[in-house]
Amino acid sequence: MTLVAHDRIDAVLDATQDILTRRAGASVRIDDPEDLGGSGRSTVLRVRVADNPVSLDRTLVVKAFDDNSESAQVLREIASYRYATALPTASRPGPQLLASDLDTRILVLTDLGNGRGMLDQLASPDVDEVRRGVSAWGQALGRMHAATYGGEDDFRALLRVSGRGGRRPDADALAAGIGREAAASVRRADEVAAEVGIDVPGEFGDVLSAGLELFSDSRFRAFSPSDVGPENILINDDGVQFMDYEWGAFRDAALDVAYALTTFPAALSDQASTRRVELESALIDAWRSEASPLWPALSDDRTLHTRLITACTLWAWLGTYWMLESDTSGHDWALHTSDPRVVTMRWADLADTVDDSVGAEDVQVVGEVARSMERALRRLWFE
Known part of the structure; x- marks a missing residue:
């Protein structure tokens, strides 16, 4: 685990809620962030979905890139997850992409659990x-x-x-x-x-x-x-x-x-x-x-x-x-x-x-x- 500043976590939570709310067309609220670590250029959190109007999973994983990350890198990851998510379920190599936003550099993924x-x-x-x-x-x-x-x-x-x-x-x-x-x-x-x-x-x-x-x-x-x-x-x-x-x-x-x-x-x-x-x-x-x-x-x-x-x-x-x-x-x-x-x-x-x-x-x-x-x-x- 890495330590992430509380203000950074709060900003990521607020932005993710906005992304999910726009996607659902109804208010979505998330809380209880758990720091899963990141690459140094990103913050990765497991969050609980508190208000869930669209049958989202109970927990999600949020990856937020910092402002110093190359935009091409963020775009490539979004495209990669979109491609992998479209594969048949048995062939998906990892988590599914649920939502993303290029401006805030945030990806919302399914939670694979601790494993x-x-x-x-x-x-x-x-x-x-x-x-x-x-x-x-x-x-x-x-x-x-x-x-x-x-x-x-x-x-x-x-x-x-x-x-x-x-x-x-x-x-x-x-x-x-x-x-x-x-x-x-x-x-x-x-x-x-x-x-x-x-x-x-x-x-x-x-x-x-x-x-x-x-x-x-x-x-x-x-x-x-x-x-x-x-x-x-x-x-x-x-x-x-x-x-x-x-x-x-x-x-x-x-x-x-x-x-x-x-x-x-x-x-x-x-x-x-x-x-x-x-x-x-x-x-x-x-x-x-x-x-x-x-x-x-x-x-x-x-x-x-x-x-x-x-x-x-x-x-x-x-x-x-x-x-x-x-x-x-x-x-x-x-x-x-x-x-x-x-x-x-x-x-x-x-x-x-x-x-x-x-x-x-x-x-x-x-x-x-x-x-x-x-x-x-x-x-x-x-x-």
């Missing part, structure tokens, strides 16, 4: 419990991808109509959020390598470039909230729920799976850490059970592993770039860490993955660079 956070699930010493969590995570990603494949035109239309007066977010995923950050890290690849003290062959640069292409040029495109790390996942009676849509976009589905593979090992208990490879396989298999009927090419281990290694390489590189540059621009992302042990471990895990993967000859250079990065970072930070 259990994925971070808590991963920290369990019961490896079977952890395996159930990562399998549910992979399956939820696969269901979301299967339900949204082919829906990019609808999403782009929502992006166009969500803003007023010409204010609308860029539909290009590479120009938004983490895609923009990843592109910056690749442009500065030579500088980063020099700072660490390693040589990066041209073939490795090709892998990073191929990772960037997954944002904008892919036959396996589907909707993603973008930050699908464990911090943004709630497990309730309906299964895995993704909680943050600030940078929702269409992009290659492998980016989501690789993001999960890159971010979950740092959250594992000591007992579960010894079974990391097994848990990674469980997540991938669960995702593939949902996605393979849609994309038969991904049933081929060589095709899938090459794609996932490419995406994991980009994520490991971006996390290292943020760390070396002391860059806090990604502090809200699960990928971002200020712990050098986590960054170093990601390269060690990536090297092991290349060694163990079918068809990894296509990206063998990744294993070589990953080992070099691991050794160089250990010298830089721990010796």
Whole structure:
């Protein structure tokens, strides 16, 4: 939980009541705000609906962006929630959007309850419990991808109509959020390598470039909230729920799976850490059970592993770039860490993955660079 000034909470409650009243055509009153924390740019509250003329749920969640948030970011989240809310109930990846207002930068969402956070699930010493969590995570990603494949035109239309007066977010995923950050890290690849003290062959640069292409040029495109790390996942009676849509976009589905593979090992208990490879396989298999009927090419281990290694390489590189540059621009992302042990471990895990993967000859250079990065970072930070 974070502490939010009472005057800020009061202002959010008043504005939300006005939004709901206009929507209902009758007075709606909310009270008992509970601070659920936020990203630093937003206030997130659970509120009780006291006067309820339109059969609203007893509790709602209100997200209010501060005045410093980019309007494009607010618009993108509104469009993302509108898109996800229009999906069939069984395919919705998270809460539904009930109301929104661009001028006050407020979104009103269904309340998914307290549930259990994925971070808590991963920290369990019961490896079977952890395996159930990562399998549910992979399956939820696969269901979301299967339900949204082919829906990019609808999403782009929502992006166009969500803003007023010409204010609308860029539909290009590479120009938004983490895609923009990843592109910056690749442009500065030579500088980063020099700072660490390693040589990066041209073939490795090709892998990073191929990772960037997954944002904008892919036959396996589907909707993603973008930050699908464990911090943004709630497990309730309906299964895995993704909680943050600030940078929702269409992009290659492998980016989501690789993001999960890159971010979950740092959250594992000591007992579960010894079974990391097994848990990674469980997540991938669960995702593939949902996605393979849609994309038969991904049933081929060589095709899938090459794609996932490419995406994991980009994520490991971006996390290292943020760390070396002391860059806090990604502090809200699960990928971002200020712990050098986590960054170093990601390269060690990536090297092991290349060694163990079918068809990894296509990206063998990744294993070589990953080992070099691991050794160089250990010298830089721990010796």
